[in-house]
Amino acid sequence: MNISEIFENRRSVRKYDDTPIDEEILKEILKIGITSPTGNNLKTVDLILIQDKKTIIELSEIRKIGTKLLKTAGAAILVIADSSKSNLWIEDASISMAYMHLASDAMGLGSCWVQMRTREDVNGNGLEQVLQEKFNIPKHMKPLAILALGNIDNHPKVVKQREVDWQKIHDEKY
Ligand SMILES: Cc1cc2nc3c(=O)[nH]c(=O)nc-3n(C[C@H](O)[C@H](O)[C@H](O)COP(=O)(O)O)c2cc1C
Structure with missing residues (x-):
């Protein structure tokens, strides 16, 4: 697949077959996530790999x-970033998420962005603090999102030639 085909085929996959993920592919995805670009090259991002089934089920609820x-x-990757190092930590963590999401699709795995920042748990508690406590994350490391990853049970239909709203692309001025 060339780069355009990779982008065209990408979808959020939400149905996995519950089987273990190939370790080499998982390692490759983690490598891509941790070497993604960061503002001023400050390398603010850390990743927490979660494969324990009980923890994954807890996160699903x-x-x-x-x-x-x-x-x-089969795995969940919690993306966190250092807010004390850079005020671009949200951008840094988002790029890491996007790179891993796209890479996993290109490598035949399914994945989906699961938002954590600004969200609340079932009891109305802010997820930032809930996750910091649950995973021993220090206060300055902020959770952004979790990438759900798995062997694909059902890849949504690829929308060929995704509709492009050219009106959203402005020529010289808005
Ligand atoms: C910032 C962001 C947050 C998202 N949060 C969630 C989420 O919490 N749960 C979920 O099921 N999908 C989530 N998604 C996936 C979107 O719903 C999905 O990308 C969108 O519907 C388009 O579908 P596609 O990725 O298959 O093209 C999120 C995506 C982004 C970019």
Whole structure:
């Protein structure tokens, strides 16, 4: 696949087959996530790899909506970044997420972004603090999102030639 085909084929996959992920592919995805670009090259991002089934199930139930897909995931990668080092930590962590999401699709794995920052758990507690406590994360390292990863049970239909709203692309001025 060339780069355009990789982008065209990418979808958020929410159905995994509950089987273990190939370790080499997982390592490659983690490598891509941790070497993604960061503002001023400050390398603010850390990744927490979660493969323990019990923890993955707990994460699948952490929000009222939007997290259930984690249930059959083979792994979850929690992306955190150092807010004391850079005020671009959200951008840094987002790029890491996007790179790993795209890379996993290109390598035949399914993945989906599961938002944590600004979200609450089922009891109404801010997930930033909940996750910091659960995973021993220091205060300055802020959770952004979790990438759910797994062997694909169902890859949503690829939308060929995704509709491009050219009106959103402005020529010289808005
Ligand atoms: C910032 C961001 C947050 C997202 N949060 C969630 C989420 O919490 N749960 C979920 O199931 N999908 C989440 N998604 C996935 C989007 O719903 C998905 O990318 C969108 O519907 C388009 O579908 P596609 O990725 O298959 O093209 C998120 C995506 C982004 C970029």
